Amino acid sequence: MTEIAGPQLPAITELNVRGRSPWQEAWGRFLRNKASLGGLVIVIFFMLVTVFASVIAPHSPLQLHSGKSFLPPAWVEKSTTGKTGDQQFLLGTDTLGRDALSRVLYGSRVSMMVGFVPTVIIILVGTLVGMVAGYYGGTWDNFLMRLTDIMYGFPDLLFFIIVLIALRDTWIGELMSGLFLLFFALAIVNWVSVARLVRGQVLSLKEKEFVEAARSIGVKDSRIMLRHLLPNILGPLIVLTAFQIPNLIILEAILGYLGLGLKPATNPDAFFITSWGSLLLEGQTAINAQPFLLLAPAVCVALVVVAFTFIGDGLRDALDPRMRGTQ
Amino acid sequence: MATYFLRRILWMIPVLFTVALITFVMMHSAPGGPWDRDLSARQVDPATQKVLNTYYGLDKPLWRQFVAYVVGDFTQEGKFDCGLVCGDLGPSYRVRGRSVQDILFEPPKGKSAIYSRFGYSMRLGFLAVSMAAIIGIPVGIAAALKQNSWVDYLSLFIATIGISLPSFVMAIFLIIIFASILHLVSVIPKNWDEIKAWILPAAVLGFGTMAYVARLTRTSMLEVLRQDYVRTARAKGLHERVVVFRHMLRNAIIPVVTILGPALAALVTGSFIIETMFSFPGMGRAFVTAIGQRDYSMIMGTTLIYVFLVSVANLAVDFLYVFIDPRIRLED
């Protein structure tokens, strides 16, 4: 056997390939998805607005301007009410002459938090309950589902009234101008649909082969639920999250309408002053007088919804193991 | 399987009882009572209040009131007045003289049951859910099959509007467009016997659900799209429609069905804003206003109806699960 002189390969001393964890890969996929990136940008933008509202806003959101009520946006020459826009008030004014733009900017604080915080609690609690009920079935399922039936049934409104009134003047009620109480109440009332959704998904998934396989090799139940079932129900779960957020924003408005809203602030230095939900309510009655009072917060809510939807879709695509290597 | 469903139905009784108990306790701990009306109206004077309290049994201890509501109590003359177990939902505190089941279930004289408040709400709820399903599911499927195309983005756009616009805003917009500008319908629907009058209220009521259903279907379908068995089916040369409907949709529909059930219950009872904007003669208003007015019987009655509807809906959904995916087992 003669030696054939092949191409000379360099001596491989170390592998110069940097290992990438699945999470890093997922993050990379997420960023490459233009839609989800856009969504992330919007959410970050609104978060910045939340933090820096007092700096960005041209006026104090509480400052009344006598005689300047229902001014149209600055670019309007003559509105249906015969008024002209004023440069000072870019989006016009409300019934008491307060600057609409400033109020919308400040409104993002409450709305972003109301959208976020209870949602996190709802998703966590609902997923846990749904998983356990769906996976273990039997008495667990029965008990937990009957519990959700009860929770579904009792009147949310009554619950809000009791909780908010009873605890409003206590230390719990004072936390974050009453927002903590609101989040708590909203979370308690809304986790049920998540639980049911997750349960349904788990019921369908647990009979699949991969679960059977995992069980047969002795994988612990909790690991099955976390590592095998959870990623597969992520899709609908994310859609649900994306829908919970505007749901909560608007629910906060309706609660305000029924007398259970955030305590209105008189001090412009307070952090939480108004919310998009309240602005929507104020704007609805004034729809003929100054439609931008309604349009501005509605557009903000819509943007946040779209942003979260894109982020959600992007997340699901990024975390889907089947997508690996396809982008 | 039959025993499972029988057990589920029997379980409804303790659920209803628990809800009744919790609601009863909660509503009596809320400050104020049925005689504390809006300050712009004349208040009931103390003497009359006393008489009314005796008449409604509000001066009796709470436990006795609860028992009276569920089982019954003896009147001043010694007669036994049967309560919930006999189907009597109690007298309304606000509309004196009418009982709760009267207000909700009695049709106007000479008309059939579907003209009662409950009947109207049921019809509207069904119509809204049907619209949500009939429009939402196909849109979701199309968006999934043509991911990132104009169909997908258009559906996203409409879905966004559906959920970010509160119903009272959408209602006024639609009224302005369809009634004031296009003159296709009237602002005040005068005749609820015509299907035309039902379209706007059902659309506004069901729009949110429809958006949700569309997005959920899309997401579910996308999940399923990546599955191996879809590739196999396609590779087998099966017609696309067969692939979609027989293989994909069956799996994707589970989450949609899950939410449609309770959605129906919620829409039947949650039409408060629709009723306000369209003067719709349903029972949704009763749910909300009863709490503010502390109309105790109405609160109990509407709550129990709602729980009952939700329980039935969830039962139906679980039933459908088995239908859709035979691998699903409900008992363990």
Next chain:
Amino acid sequence: MRKLFTLMGLLVVASMVLAACGGGATPTTAPAQPEEPAATEPPAATQPPATEPPAAEPGILRVNSVTFPDIVDPQKSSFVSEIAVLQMVYEGVTKLDGDLNTVPAASDKWEYNADATQLSFHLRDGLTYSDGSPLNAARFEYSFHRNIDPATAGEYAAITDDILGAAEWRGCTDSCDDEKAVVDDSVKASHEDGSDCTGYDDAACNTFTLKFKQPAPYFHTVASLWVGYPAKQELIEAGGENWWLDPANQIGNGPFVLSNLEQGVNAHFVPNENYWDTKPSYELDYSYIVDSAVAFEAFKNDELDIVVAAAEDLGTIQNDATLKEQYVNYAGSCTFAVMFHQLKEPFTDPAVRAAFSYALDRNAWVTDVLQGLGAPALTWIPPGFPGFKEGETRFGFDAAKAVQTLTDAGYTVENGQLMKGGTAIPIELTFSDSPRNRTRYEWLAAKYKEVLGIDMPLNPVEATTYTSLTKDVKTAPQMFILGWCADYPDPQNWLSVYWKTGAFGERIGFSNPDMDALMSQADAELDPTKRADLYQQAQDMLVAGGYVAFMWNNVNSYLVKPWVKDITRTPMDANWPGQQVPTSITVEAH
């Protein structure tokens, strides 16, 4: 999967069928009217294509009555929209005319005894119900009696408490035969000579007498109220608790007949052919649209002839040539004031109350908050009502004076807190939570901060909870806005009914024995001039004492189509313009 779709398809079809079925033919233009009275004409040619509502016909007046009545029973109703129905169907022994004078209605004359402790009405001859059956004094005996009966438990029953024995019987809970017997005697129908009546068919039963526990020379005005309307006993008893739901049971003696009452949707009236006075020349139709934006759309779409003009829509109305012409605005029947709790710090001190009143810029309030729908008020009885004092200027807006008054009384303001002698006195604004109230109290807080420098945190409370708070003098807020609307146009209703010790003023701890004495004297005074003067003195005492800060009077603000003519406007048009004298209105062809 097929199955699922078939199921759903069936569902949709089923709901459509369910929705459309029942009722047979589907009319598209005129509403289902039971009969066509001769007055109406076929729909005019000018109709928008394929629309629903009753065509804009001459002879039908379409009004938005906003909230559907909870109950339409003369002795049990109390809301504005309920009264708006009752007023059309029934008529009392007296009624109000366009100038708010009490004029004959079912009775043609009345007479007080020497000291006004007894009032006798003489019923008109030949008076009938809308169905032709005779209407005699026994009917009124029944209705007044029913109002006082504790079993009825009507919300406005207390308004006739001047009647001897009424208050005692109403409040009685055990065996009440004695109390009832007293009322049997104080509310009596009889023949002209005083002998007893024999029943509802007794044509000679034309005298209706009331006895009072003290002189009540104003009671002929109270008798015009709906609590005395003569609904038929046999129909009430036959119909049971739900008698009022069926228009067939609402047989009345008013200008209209109730032809249709559809729960939550509609009330329809046709002229009463048996009405003793001028019959109305049109049919009346009430819609019940709660949302003002929707009602406005309906008005612009020619589906309604009269709607309330909301403050938010004023700008659009004023700027539109057509709508501007259709807008009416005139004084209402309510006064609103900032009530100060007389027993809670710091408002125990008249100086603080005065300062807060001086600090209140009522004109700005009317402009900013009410969008012009109101008029500043510095006195209690509103313009247009007997007893109104023109040119009152005490405690009007004067920012400098406000600050001065506080300083003079030894108060300082540090860091937004009102201080006296080193201690801070917190003031909080508690109110019923609603978007409208939030705007109002936010304005109030901002303005008081501006003028006086005091920070007042806002404390919105759920509506019913708020009501229960205000009912007890211990829990009532330190300061809150409250109003009073006239039940009937007499100073007695404004002053005695509200401000006497133990009456409505009690919730803020108000009690002024000197004023009580004046008011009691005025109540019993028979000479009208002296009476008016005494009431004026009482009102003067009220204003001078600076107990509350009078703030504004409301206005009636409506949009009326140009073909609705000859509306008699009165301040008491709480539901729609012209409701007090509906027979004067004509609806022209258009």
